[in-house]
Amino acid sequence: MQKIAYTCIIALLISLSQMAAAQVSKPNIIVFLIDDMGWQDTSLPFWTKATSLNQRYHTPNMERMAREGMKFTNAYAAPVCTPSRTAMLSGLNPAHSGITNWTNPEKNKSTDAPDNQFLTANWNYNGLSPVAGIERTAYATPFPQLLKDAGYFTIHVGKAHWASAGTPGANPYSMGFMVNVAGHAAGHPQSYLAKENYGNITGKTSSRAVPDLEEYYGSEVFLTEALTREAIKSLEAPIRNHQPFFLNMAHYAVHTPIQGDERFLKKYLDAGLDNTEAAYASLIEGMDKSLGDIMNFVKQKGIEKNTVIIFMSDNGGLSLASERGGAEHSQNLPLKAGKGSVYEGGIREPMIVKYPAMVKPATVANQYLIIEDYFPTILELAGIKNYKTVQKIDGKSFVPILKNPSFRDDTRALIWHYPNKWNNAKEVGINYFSAIRRGDWKLVYNQRSGKKELYNLKNDIGETQDLSAQNSKTVNELTTLLGTRLKSWNAPMPILKSNNQPIPWPVADN
């Protein structure tokens, strides 16, 4: 009988400890996503050495995060925002989802500029959809829905820009989020200034006016700060209820309009930057302050150990002279070009992961990865297995890297595909380009001319020396791999005006 008593007590203890374990083992997950931030837009070097751009910016909280977590030196996104953001939510490469350019806030309107040679590709210009049958969308199960179904409290704060208004994907509440602050169909804020009500001014309000922040109207609270405060507010209840949360902290910063954040502006003007670049640097530092506030909040709440924070940007830094200071395409040096380009300046991102329960502090991972990898990674971190999605995921979990920064896989190929036209600026990898990276080799494919360039990133991160002539075998291999993959995804291609047919997927010359 004593045995029964013990058995009973042990069973009770096991059951209680299992309950506790179940609660503890689900980590909180924060994706801290910046808009249009370049690889060099930080005082934290992501290269082998600090560059002069690294000297320009002040991001002490990114530095701290890297000391406390893992820095990724070869993290990639798509060349523009919606493709990156929808790749993250769907696990699909943009060439596979057909969401290759940013979406218009208005439905059924491609954002592509007119071109002499090409008509608009058959891309999904209404964006991502959690519902089947919506015209010009990619139908997919967004991972926040799977987190929500598994009991997570899912929060979106800031820029969404996954789909056009008039479709379900424009609505964070339809994409698996339980809370939405300020997310909608637009890709940038009408204004960062509370004095301008973030753009909500009768007669002047456009589809870019930021919703949901009326509390701050007329005040001095910069958009980045308002979003941070709202994010922290939204975390109170799940933390108190011991409910695991996912926060998509998606800042509008540092996208245009480049408006100064007065809290940080003066020091950059004093340092001799022009007005635009000083304002840009203040947007960066304001974003970094937000990162610090959120890390501090997580620590203060005693959930630091069990909270994953992932810092990422959605594409390279803007490098058009029309909107930035300095010479065209100098803003991401030593990287070539910038936003919109498949060269490194357009796709290589600052990325850091802090997760004390798994990730060793002050580590550096050099393995390359890409933004569609976030989908399976986040679900694996959340312990969600055998989930069902309507799409076949292209991304690959980077949990093995988090566990082992020396992880190396040179056989995997990453693909970028932009069969679109942004503008008429000098086409340095911008407008009608594709690219593929495997190991240190990167092939850049010009859809307009068929020209192929080959770079070895190990020695030539700036993509200055085209090695294609000397390495035709590698060129052919990578071209075939790129073409085969694009074909298997039925990737959209530009349409020739002359015959109204899409141009062929890339093929090797022989």
Place this chain on the structure above:
Amino acid sequence: MQKIAYTCIIALLISLSQMAAAQVSKPNIIVFLIDDMGWQDTSLPFWTKATSLNQRYHTPNMERMAREGMKFTNAYAAPVCTPSRTAMLSGLNPAHSGITNWTNPEKNKSTDAPDNQFLTANWNYNGLSPVAGIERTAYATPFPQLLKDAGYFTIHVGKAHWASAGTPGANPYSMGFMVNVAGHAAGHPQSYLAKENYGNITGKTSSRAVPDLEEYYGSEVFLTEALTREAIKSLEAPIRNHQPFFLNMAHYAVHTPIQGDERFLKKYLDAGLDNTEAAYASLIEGMDKSLGDIMNFVKQKGIEKNTVIIFMSDNGGLSLASERGGAEHSQNLPLKAGKGSVYEGGIREPMIVKYPAMVKPATVANQYLIIEDYFPTILELAGIKNYKTVQKIDGKSFVPILKNPSFRDDTRALIWHYPNKWNNAKEVGINYFSAIRRGDWKLVYNQRSGKKELYNLKNDIGETQDLSAQNSKTVNELTTLLGTRLKSWNAPMPILKSNNQPIPWPVADN
């Protein structure tokens, strides 16, 4: 030893059953709040007999709800919306909070019309605030915050209108809500039509454009329907997680602009109503359809028994000839006047409570109650005791009525106070009036003239026979009670232009 085993098993069972009980005993609570809906704007009679207005409208779901719950024939709100809504959230009578008129979406701007005799009273025209020290606001703890602190999942959908933009009270996320869809500082929608993006049209967007509903832009989804779908969407997670929820389903309907809901319009035009009144009737039926959808959803999810649904309107039906069809102030007959008035047409509301676990079906309660009573009632229903608020609550729980429809208290006095000027329409209890009801007696006090009227509502619901001359003792008693109460609350009064002083609180003649 066997004893120990049994003790252990019993302890385990008790602990498990307590956990289950804790989960089951917290009811879900839905407040289904309509804007500007009059007491007669339904096919469900709230009087001793059906009136011709009851014949005009079709509200089958209200009828069903009354069959399944309790109908209140003497439920009251304030004469206009913000005072009612903030009284509900704070438990404070508007004369006590100083929020006596509706708030301007813009901060620091009274909504009072100019007057020859009076300057604007010192009312809190920035509305309610959950934070101390905000100018021209009433500082109070909103009950959704207490529900949230107690583990409730708190959702706001639809019209908020508790405070001006630029103050925390404009933000549902600062008022204790964890989810907000479409709530902000404005008091009515710019448009009910998805074809007009609910008012969000570049160049035309005003502060009344409805936020957060981009998913429906350009479609046929009427605002009432969109809000219903979003509310149902927001309930999925808490229901699945067995978390009790509070839903503030606050429809923009049936406030102006009176736009037809095409799903229901034709039958009212066919019945001979003019365009305006047919559109109004269609707004009513659209709202009723929403009620049905939500009741069906709750039933389908198997949580009907443990879910409280409270149907209420925030003030009387609009009865200005400029915006409604028919003769001025005929729209609430047999009640006198309408929105803005302290006569019954402005304050008497359709109210129904369905709560199978507590409320007997098809019951009728004749006890009078008022909207600030919602605060303590909802917290009592949620089993939350000894809560702390910064304000002293004026409302009284009506749980005793829910348990016993025959409950009777003729000693309690209800107070209405509108020291404001809405417009220059015929002042039938509109602009500068107060009123008090005790038992069947109601005194109406004209702040401009000092005149007192006395009605016996039992025999004269239309307030047609002023009995003040014959009942001076009652007049004096009620005047003293009204004046004493207003003075103790330091209630705002109109300010005389002649001496720049507020007029005195009411005093008895002798």
